[in-house]
Amino acid sequence: MTDYNELLRNGVVKRRLLRKSTNVFMLGLTGALTLLALVPLFWIIGYVVYRGGSNINIALFTQMPRPMGVAGGGVLHAIEGSIIVTILATTFAVVPGVLAAFYASRNPNTPLGVALRFSTDVLSGVPSIIVGLFGYALIVKPEKHYSALAGGVALAVIMLPTIIRTTEEMLKLVPSNLREGSLALGAPEWKTSVSVLLPAALNGVITGVLLSVARAAGETAPLLFTTLGNDRFDVGAIVSSGITNHQSIFAIIGRIFNSPIDSLPLTLWKYAQQPYPERVNQAWAVAFVLLVLVLATNIIARVWIELRKRKLRG
Amino acid sequence: MEMNIAIKENDNLKMDGDIRIKVKAHHLSVYYGKFRALTDINMEIQERKITAIIGPSGCGKSTLLRSFNRMNDLTPSARIEGEIELDEEDIYGNNVDVVDVRRRIGMVFQRPNPFPKSIYDNVAYGPRLYGIHQRGVLDGIVESSIKQAALWDEVKDKLHQSGMSLSGGQQQRLCIARALAVQPEVILMDEPASALDPISTLRIEELMHDLAKNYTIIIVTHNMQQAARVSDFTAMMMIDETRSGRMIEYNSTNIIFTRPEDKRTEDYVTGRFG
Numbered sequence: 001m002t003d004y005n006e007l008l009r010n011g012v013v014k015r016r017l018l019r020k021s022t023n024v025f026m027l028g029l030t031g032a033l034t035l036l037a038l039v040p041l042f043w044i045i046g047y048v049v050y051r052g053g054s055n056i057n058i059a060l061f062t063q064m065p066r067p068m069g070v071a072g073g074g075v076l077h078a079i080e081g082s083i084i085v086t087i088l089a090t091t092f093a094v095v096p097g098v099l100a101a102f103y104a105s106r107n108p109n110t111p112l113g114v115a116l117r118f119s120t121d122v123l124s125g126v127p128s129i130i131v132g133l134f135g136y137a138l139i140v141k142p143e144k145h146y147s148a149l150a151g152g153v154a155l156a157v158i159m160l161p162t163i164i165r166t167t168e169e170m171l172k173l174v175p176s177n178l179r180e181g182s183l184a185l186g187a188p189e190w191k192t193s194v195s196v197l198l199p200a201a202l203n204g205v206i207t208g209v210l211l212s213v214a215r216a217a218g219e220t221a222p223l224l225f226t227t228l229g230n231d232r233f234d235v236g237a238i239v240s241s242g243i244t245n246h247q248s249i250f251a252i253i254g255r256i257f258n259s260p261i262d263s264l265p266l267t268l269w270k271y272a273q274q275p276y277p278e279r280v281n282q283a284w285a286v287a288f289v290l291l292v293l294v295l296a297t298n299i300i301a302r303v304w305i306e307l308r309k310r311k312l313r314g
Numbered sequence: 315m316e317m318n319i320a321i322k323e324n325d326n327l328k329m330d331g332d333i334r335i336k337v338k339a340h341h342l343s344v345y346y347g348k349f350r351a352l353t354d355i356n357m358e359i360q361e362r363k364i365t366a367i368i369g370p371s372g373c374g375k376s377t378l379l380r381s382f383n384r385m386n387d388l389t390p391s392a393r394i395e396g397e398i399e400l401d402e403e404d405i406y407g408n409n410v411d412v413v414d415v416r417r418r419i420g421m422v423f424q425r426p427n428p429f430p431k432s433i434y435d436n437v438a439y440g441p442r443l444y445g446i447h448q449r450g451v452l453d454g455i456v457e458s459s460i461k462q463a464a465l466w467d468e469v470k471d472k473l474h475q476s477g478m479s480l481s482g483g484q485q486q487r488l489c490i491a492r493a494l495a496v497q498p499e500v501i502l503m504d505e506p507a508s509a510l511d512p513i514s515t516l517r518i519e520e521l522m523h524d525l526a527k528n529y530t531i532i533i534v535t536h537n538m539q540q541a542a543r544v545s546d547f548t549a550m551m552m553i554d555e556t557r558s559g560r561m562i563e564y565n566s567t568n569i570i571f572t573r574p575e576d577k578r579t580e581d582y583v584t585g586r587f588g
Contacts, residue, residue: 181427181489184385185440185496186416195439200430 045291052288055281060289071278075286078267080235081148084256085227085263086217088152089159094209097163102193104164105171116164124161129221131157136225148261151227155216162212163205170204171197203305210301214294220265228260229270235261264290336361336530337382337419337500341396344377344386351377353558354396357549359500364522364531366541366567369551370582374559375534378551379502382532383419384412400500417444420498424505426485428477428492433460433469436477436488440496455495463491464521483514487521494525501525503533507540519544538583542571550579 059074066073100116107113135154140146174197182192198205223229235256242252264286271283337359344352352374359365367375377386384405386392397404405415417440428436437456446452456473460466465487469480477488486506493501503522507515522531522544535541541548548570550563563576574580 175425175427177423177425177427178429180385180388181421181423181429181492182439183388184383184416184421184423185443185492186413187439187443188413191443196429 048284048287048291051281051284052286052291055285056288057285060282060285068274068279069276073282075262075264075267075282077230077235078262078264078286079289081227081229081261082217082263082265084235084261085148085151085155085223086213088148088257089155089216090209090213092152092156093159093163093212097160098167098198098205100160101164101167101171102197105168120161120164123157124165127221128158128219129224132222132225135222140226143258145258146226146228146260147258148227149257150225151223151261151263152257154222154226155219158219158222159209159212159216162215163208166208166211167201167205170201170208173204174200207301207305210297214297217297218265218290218294220269223263223266224269227263227266229262229266230260264293334361335359336401337532338399338402339378339381339396340399342378342381342398343395344374344381345391345393345395346389347391350556350558352381353554353556353560355559355561357561357564359530359532360547361530362526362528363546364526364533364544365547365549366545367532367534367549367551368536368538368541368582369559370553371536372557373551373553375551376504377559379504379532379534382500382502383416383421385421387412417496418498419500419502420493420496421502422486422489422493422504422506425509426482426489428480428485428488430476430478432474433477433480433488434473437491437495440492444496459491459495460488462494462525463487464517464524465491481514483510483517486510486514486518490518490521490525498529500530500532503531505534505536508536515540538571538585542567542583550574550576550582552578552582 059072061074061079062076063072063074064076100120104113104116104120108117131154134157135150139150139153143150178196178200179192182196183189187195238255238259239252242255247255268283268286268290271279271286274280335358339355339357342352342355343350355378367378369375380386381394381398382405386394394406398406400415400418404410405419429439431439434456437459438452441452441455446455457466457470460469465484468484469488472479477485480488486509490501490506507518510518519540522533525531526546533541533545545567548565548567549561550570551559552562554560563570563574563579565574570579571583574583580586
């Protein structure tokens with residue numbers, strides 16, 4: 001017995017070096033590969049910050065573009081446009097998306113539920129340029145002009161799968177006895193969904209919406225066919241002309257929605273291919289702004305969730 | 315209630331007033347699709363008593379309990395035969411409102427399921443469903459419900475904190491308070507203490523004793539000692555050869571646990587199987 005014990009102890013000592021060196025080697029390997037995987041991420045961010053950051057100035061956010069080849073000016077029109085199109089898209093996508101997710105999670109095995117799930121998967125795989133064509137065929141062609149509205153619809157289609165999927169996943173995580181608890185008090189199904197299930201899943205729903213907003217805000221292809229973009233366009237012009245002509249707020253908003261509009265990704269795409277170095281530099285600056293916006297949206301989503309979680313824990 | 319005209323032929327039945335049948339199952343069978351989960355259940359449940367339903371897993375205890383407030387309606391394939399009467403009125407009748415049934419027959423679940431809302435809003439959820447919104451009235455209901463659930467001293471200073479922040483046992487008492495807030499007549503409890511530690515379990519059992527002064531309680535439990543400790547009557551269920559649940563014996567708890575008529579009941583309550 002002692003012999004065996006001795007052998008074991010010797011074995012432990014002998015193998016200690018091998019064990020430790022293997023450990024160090026494998027740890028180093030996984031660490032190095034992790035760094036390698038992070039390289040493209042930080043490379044992209046770093047290069048955009050380097051090229052774009054040096055071209056950031058106040059004028060970029062406050063001024064309209066100057067004529068081609070003239071230095072200075074900004075992309076105020078694109079910032080306005082991006083905000084408006086994204087708000088439109090969110091408005092169109094959130095309600096149907098969340099309702100569809102409720103339906104799918106309650107009736108997963110009905111024909112409509114299966115069809116919904118399947119088409120959501122397909123939709124998320126559709127190339128975004130085709131979604132742009134869809135917006136073109138649905139709104140631009142019949143209306144005979146490009147518009148913010150068409151862009152909003154196209155981006156909403158981009159956002160839908162993410163919203164439906166995340167909401168559905170979150171609803172699945174809500175314990176079924178929460179639903180039963182509400183129904184057992186005599187609450188109708190809709191009331192249970194609105195007052196119990198939705199609040200319980202709200203964190204996830206909001207993350208889903210924010211993530212889809214971040215994705216939609218960076219999309220270019222769907223907007224090519226729908227909003228067109230317009231260097232001279234200025235929401236301010238419509239608003240001021242509307243006010244001087246005593247138009248109602250609805251008429252002004254209607255005109256904004258009905259006009260072509262620019263957006264940050266579209267501007268980036270156009271500026272990057274122009275021969276004027278100042279335009280290319282502005283494209284870098286726009287890339288920087290887009291990157292910051294998307295990162296900020298993601299960070300806000302995550303912080304918000306964390307705060308809500310803490311509040312729920314009490 | 316003071317008239318002592320109880321039938322004294324069986325003193326084990328601990329009668330202290332006139333016997334009144336609150337809930338009655340009459341030739342009740344429950345089907346899930348083609349499968350008959352419960353077969354021919356007949357039982358009369360006395361008002362303001364605690365009735366326990368015991369039996370091995372899968373014998374249909376929960377199915378039976380969920381038939382009493384029509385929670386089985388939520389399972390699309392479920393269907394019942396026979397009747398369940400509440401105060402001699404068939405709760406599955408054509409002109410019966412399921413919402414009214416569920417208000418009069420409350421339910422407490424196996425796992426505490428407070429809503430992701432404040433303690434106050436959890437308890438006020440039921441009253442608000444029935445259109446009670448005046449702050450003063452709600453405050454009164456919330457306080458008296460939480461007091462009845464023996465939780466008031468622990469939560470009175472934090473009514474606006476999340477119900478999820480409470481301990482498991484407190485959460486379960488919050489769920490009981492939530493059920494009490496709509497003034498039910500019957501409370502169904504589906505293994506209400508199985509997810510709780512022994513101290514919390516004891517508190518729930520003490521609470522059940524207090525509640526039985528005003529409410530009719532039906533409890534499903536796996537825990538034989540619990541059934542023996544808290545209940546006045548015990549129903550023993552088992553599955554038959556077709557895997558359908560049947561009630562094999564129903565009597566006062568005292569008799570079920572000391573001299574049951576059925577051999578299987580005796581084997582079960584003495585721990586020889588199950």
